[in-house]
Amino acid sequence: MELNGTIQFSRGGSMLNVRRLLAVVLVLLIAFTSVLATVPSAKAETITTIEVYIGKNTGTVNGKATTLEQGALIKSGRTLVPLRFITEAMGATLVWDAVTRTANITLAGNKIALTIDKTVAKVNGYDVTLDAPAAIINSKTVVPMRFVAESMGAIIAWNATLKKVTVQFSMDWLKNKAIVPFWEAMAAALGTSLKGLTDEFNATHPSMEVQLVQMANYTTLQTKTIGAIAAKDPPLIAQAYENWAAQYATGFYLSTFDSYINGSNGLSKAEIADFFPKMWDSSKLADGKRYMMPFNKSNVVLYYNKDMFKAAGITRAPTTWQEFADDCAKLNKVDDKGDQIQWGASHTPSVDLWYGLVYAYGGRVLNDTYDQVLFANNNGVKAGTQLFADLFAKKYMHYTTAYGDQTDLGVGKAGMTFGSVAGRTYYEQAIAGKFELGEAPLPAGPAGEAAALYGTNIVMFGNAPKYTQRQKDAAWAYIKWFTSPHTQAVWAAQTGYMPARQSSLKDPVLIAAYAAKPETRAGLEQLSGSVLEPPTGGWNDARNKITTNLQNIFLGKVTVADGLKKMAQDVQAVIHK
Known part of the structure; x- marks a missing residue:
């Protein structure tokens, strides 16, 4: 309704006429206001609230x-x-x-x-x-x-x-679901399992919908997440390593989980105690705040060719690093011309394996505040690194890049290699039934067993303005469901990852999986001795520095002492970032 009339006053007009005109205008304004008042507003949600009290009728x-x-x-x-x-x-x-x-x-x-x-x-x-x-x-x-x-x-x-x-x-919630974008990098069988479980969550929580956005790999996931934060458009939840989360936390969009854990739909003390302590501890940053929840946790184990072991007279997997070196020598083979035809082991230099090796030999990588390098002059660290350098130099261990170690094991050219507990399916594909695959905890050093706990956690960008409280509550519902004992049992059975919950070990699904392949418990057997990598932003660059220096050491370009000294300098320079 519009008022398009123009009121004009002639010089000779009487005051009475003016009053009449004003009265007409007032009536029209009242009518116009009444019309506006009757325009319906947006329909509000109709919410049913039900309350009951324990012990009351x-x-x-x-x-x-x-x-x-x-x-x-x-x-x-x-x-x-x-x-x-x-x-x-x-x-x-x-x-x-x-x-x-x-x-x-x-x-x-x-x-x-x-x-x-x-x-x-x-x-x-x-x-x-x-x-x-x-x-x-x-x-x-x-x-x-x-x-x-x-x-x-x-x-x-x-x-x-x-x-x-x-x-x-x-x-209204069933018609307009709470959408939860989840950026992840689970491929092949791992991705199939995640999709199946997420489909189950969506079907059993009909007012919510978690939408998986799969990235090609972890590098792509990290790069795109950083870009999304810069563009002020992050996903609601995403996979993240501890050091990634430390970087993301500086963008102010990352939210802690404490309010959810302690909230009305949170976790009880018994449920919190049910998480494996190492995994629960890995979900905090250096400031003590819980920005993460455990997701796909793993550690490095030893994979080996049982048939090759038997042919060489080796009856079991090595339990110490010195036994590992001795077995490499026994498995090594050259032909009549002196050409290498079989290695004791194949290995692509790995920060995670070396990190555990440092602790197994009585050393430490950083101090408790993650700002001081400690390994440069440690004799134990030198001894452990030297053991690997010698195996490469003697050609008892084949130096590989990327996944070349998997290929060597699969075609029968190497007796041993190292990989994630979740990597077994890839090794089985490479082997294709040619021999029996063995899996065992990492060998122990002079200071005992030590393996780096790695794999990602889930983070929530709950401070991003674009997400509603309903969406954030749905994200927490999904995370709580995914880390529940039965879901973790299914996840572990299907992927090889370790369950985050101790009671998952009593679930029939996981009991059956471990009964079928007992050696897949290798990661769990060394979990109590796992060491956590630094939850700081600078650790991402530090990992790159460690990798480069390990490559130089193992290729014989520098001595172990000089290589570790250079590595320490490089790590110290970036760890504060």
Whole structure:
């Protein structure tokens, strides 16, 4: 509606006419204002809020009190509530199968099936393991409240002080999902596993959708993430090594996880204690703040050709570095012309392997504040590095680049090599069934076993203005779910990565996987002796310096003493960055 009239006053016009004109204008303005007032505003979300208290027979739905046929109770750490109460409060359809004692729940196309006393339920076609199954108590059917609510797209919060559980739900959330962009670099079988698990999360959390954005490799992931931060457009969550996270934290978009861990949908003390301590510790930066959660954690293990070992009269994998050197000599072969036809081992110089070697020989790389190099003049570090340099010089160990060591082992030209616990599938592909593959913990040095704990964590750019609280809560829900015991068991069984949770070792899925291939526990067997690499931004450049200097040492371009001295100078120059 528009007011296009023009009011003109003639010189001879009376005051009465002016007043009449002003009255007309006032009436029109009032009418115009009334029209604007009737224009509808954007539709607000309709949210249903449900509250129950442990031990009480009453609850509320949108503030209206209701009597429960069975009071809410806790069993196996999970809140159980009457089945009919929670389904009716959320507007779901319930069909009871008396023969199988199964509750079939449907809401907006999402389907849940819970059977009394069964610890496995169905959600949109996926099997979901329950901590506490549906049960019949006092002749009433009760179900795990969190499971049912989240499976229908609701969010749930626990107030320990009041012993109150709050569920919030909106049909609008099912129509407009909380989108979580996740930048990752999981390829081949690892990527297949991640996609399968993420599809399961999306199906069993219908108001949320994690969208995987796969990068070609870790270098691409890091480069693009740095670029996205500079462009003020980071992903919501991403894989990141500790030193990457230290760099990202300077951009002010990275958020800590403490508020989520300690929040109403957080982790209990028992759940926190269930994480392997080394992995839990690796998710903090040098300032003590928890910017990360464990994701795909691994360490370096020894892979070897069992058939070649048997032919050489070697009965087991080496347990010390000196035994490793001795076995390299036994496995080494030259033909009648003196040409090398078999090496004891093949190795591409690795910062992670050398880092563990330093500690196995009683040394340290940096001090506790990560600002001072400690290895330059350590005799143990010199001895461990010299052992490798001598093996290369004698041609008992083949110097390779990139994944040449995998190729050597696969074609039967090397007896041993080193790789990530998650790399077994790649070695098996290279071997193609030609011989039996062995896997063992790294050999011990004079100071014992030591292996660098590596693999990435998940970080959240929760301070980026573009993301809503719903999206951030969904991101945390995914991370919490992914690091839960059963999901970690499946992840470890499918990929070879170590589970982040200790109780995952009791999960039937992982028990079966380790029973089928017992040696794949090698990484876990050396986890207690794992050492953490520096969670500082300068460590990224330091790794490059270490690699270059190791190459020079192992190629015989410099002596071990001079090479370590130069390495120490180079690392010291960049570690503060």
